Amino acid sequence: MTGILTTTILSFILFFIISIYFIVKNNKLRATTMKAVAIIFVILFIIGTIIVYIFMPAITIPNITFANLIIGILGLIGLYSLTASQPFKKAIKDLDVGAGLLILLAIICIPAFIILSVFALGDSHDSILKQEVEEAKPLDRDATPIVVSPEFARNKVQKAMSVVPNTQFYDLGKLQVQKINDDIVFVAPVEFSGFWRYFRGKETEGYFTISATDINAQPEFIESKMKYTNSSYFNHNIQRTIYGSYPNYIQSGEAQIEVDENGKPWYVQTLYKPIGLTNKPDMSKLNVAVVDPVTSEVTLYDTAEAPDFVDGSISSEMASTENKYFGNYIHGWLNSVFGKKDVKIPNESGTESSVTPIFDENGDMHYFTDMSSPKENIDSALGYTLINARTGELVYYNGDKNNGIMDSKGAKEIVNKEFPEKNWTGSMPILYNIDGDPTWVVNVLDPNGLFKHYAYIKAADSDFVVFGDTARQTLESYRLALATDPSNVESTGEAALENRSGKVSRVLVTTQDKTQIVQFLLNGDKTIYTINSGKAPLAIFLQEGDSVQLEANLRDNGTGIVETIEIDGLTQ
Known part of the structure; x- marks a missing residue:
């Protein structure tokens, strides 16, 4: 009060x-x-x-x-x-x-x-902790887990609500992805469904968790009663609890639940003080309030100094605001309206307030968003941003390498057009690096939010799409398609070439887009080697038993893109 x-x-x-x-x-x-x-x-x-x-x-x-x-x-x-x-x-x-x-x-x-x-x-805009990287490097598939879409996770949890005591009092709250004991999961609190439910129930029963990386995982309900929640009324409301302690801070978005190592839930809310005589955020000085939902005790931290169990001390709403200010106001408001020099528009394809949370190889959470041109009818990506979910630092990845690739809206539209009769739609597009090629990975969902397929889309070629039922199966099918694509059978230059030699045990020559692709195996080597006949015209005459020496870019999926090849008796 x-x-x-x-x-x-x-x-x-x-x-x-x-x-x-x-x-x-x-x-x-x-x-x-x-x-x-x-x-x-x-x-x-x-x-x-x-x-x-x-x-x-x-x-x-x-x-x-x-x-x-x-x-x-x-x-x-x-x-x-x-x-x-x-x-x-x-x-x-x-x-x-x-x-x-x-x-x-x-x-x-x-x-x-x-x-x-x-x-x-x-x-x-100037207060944002930011850096720009000239060479845009798409996310690596091994560094960033491919997570299930929140729509699919919510659908599963909704069906499990019957396990909650007095389930008629409650609805499912906001899903928040976080890392608990090295597992990346969605966490969703059980919230009151209305005033009279709150009046009768007084406190909620707990929260659900469900894996964000396993499409077959089932939700688990953890009983942990909470008196102070987002859906509570009067002084038991989390927003009002925080306001009572820190009324001179502006709250960003809705408080979200985070779970500590002992399974205890906490409500976490991003706060900021405005710049000068305005309500505009000073993003260099962001804070986070951590609230005990049982005692209402509120503790304020700098976002980077929050307890270790807090993955998202920067809310998805604040990350979305950062993207907006970073892209639009690089040269001030007037330029954002008229000249629009260097203006970038964040796409709204994300899963949480127009951003998508992901985890890097160190287990740190970031918010992913791709940026497009303010010019209408252009669906190519200018680059993308990653915002650290604890520090708020924004990194913008840009460069000539990714010029001409489609943006996330274009990737979703490709999926939407693929299944018009079933009304399946694309969800949660994320840009990955698949063997050196920028690739959009998209979840395909039915109208009820149920998962149906993965779609792997080559970001520079809207016609290059591979669908599959599992992430691993679709990935391997996509990589094999990349290896046999005439426009793609070349070294990526991102890995050192390795020398190999031996006798050919199997050989296959195929024609694609008027170009001949040669694939072969060597004795005692299960690597599938691929070379474009345009790079080595005599390779189309390769036969079983030929001795070869080659340089290849070897990939971890058992394939190799041949850069140079010498065939005894044919090229020597």
Whole structure:
């Protein structure tokens, strides 16, 4: 309640000034005037407290100024209506010049704050901890687990809600992906389904977890009663609990649940203080509030200093805001509207507030988003961002290597057009590096959110698509298709070439797009070697028993792209 009372009192500064002016001006009627001031103050204070309690505005200069303006005007009207000897309608015409000037000065603040907010957009952009990498390197498939889509996970958990005691009281809360004991899982709290459910239940029963990497995993319910939640009312509401302790911070998005090593759930909420005389975020100074849902104890940390079990001290909503400011306001607001020089628009294909959480090889969570051009009807990606979910640092991957690749919207549209009769759609597109080729990996879901297929789409070729039932099966099919694609049978240059020699035990020559592809095996070697006849024309005459010496880029899927080849008796 401290934060609510503080905000309410600060909202009455202008009213107090007006009241003092009225008392001094009406010296002959001071008792009557003071009585009117008291009546108006009590009425407005009760109304103001209720409004602050409901909407919880942060204590910032713009918020307090607007609150003072509204309460000041209402107070002025109330005072004149109670103290004027003339009828109220006529008294309005006789408004005192001094009081009018106070209101005029307050009204001037409105356009001033709007202008300041516009100019602060560039400052917010500059406050982002960021770096740009010239060479865009797509995500490596081994460093980033391919997770199931949250729609599919939510669908499974919803079907398991019957295990919750008094299940009629509850709905499933926000899904949050995190790492628990080296397992990447979705965590979803059980939340009240309405006011009367809260009134009857008082506390929720616990939370669900389900694997984010195993499509066949089943949800598990963990009993852990929580009194303070997102869906609780009055002082048991998490947002109000945080506001009561830190009313001078602005909350970003909805509080999410994180589970510690002992299985205890905590609510986590990103907070920030604004820049200057605005409500625009200073992204270099982000904080996180960690709330005990049993005791309501709130602890504030710098996002990077949060307890180790907190993977997402930066909320997905704040990550989405970072992307927006980074892409749009690189040269300020005016450029974002007119010139649009260097402007990049974040796509909204993510699974959480337009971003997709992923984990790197070190177990650190990042938010992935691809960026496209502000020009309409262009579906090529300019690059992509990764935002560290604990520090908020943004890394933008850009460069000539990925010019011309489709963006995430284009990848989803390819899937959507593939199954129009079934109404299956693409979900959660993520850019991976598959044997040196930028590749969109997309989940295919039915209208009920049930998983149907994986789609692997070559980012530089919308016609190159491979579908499969499992991630491993689809990956191998896609890599084999890459190895036999005429436009792709060449060294990627990302790995050192290895020398191999031996006798050919099997050979296969195929024709694709008017180009001949030669594939062969060597004695005692199960690697499938592939070479384009355009690179070695005489390779089409390769036969079993031929002795060869070659240089190849060997891949970990049992294939090798041959760069050079010498065939005894044919090329030597």
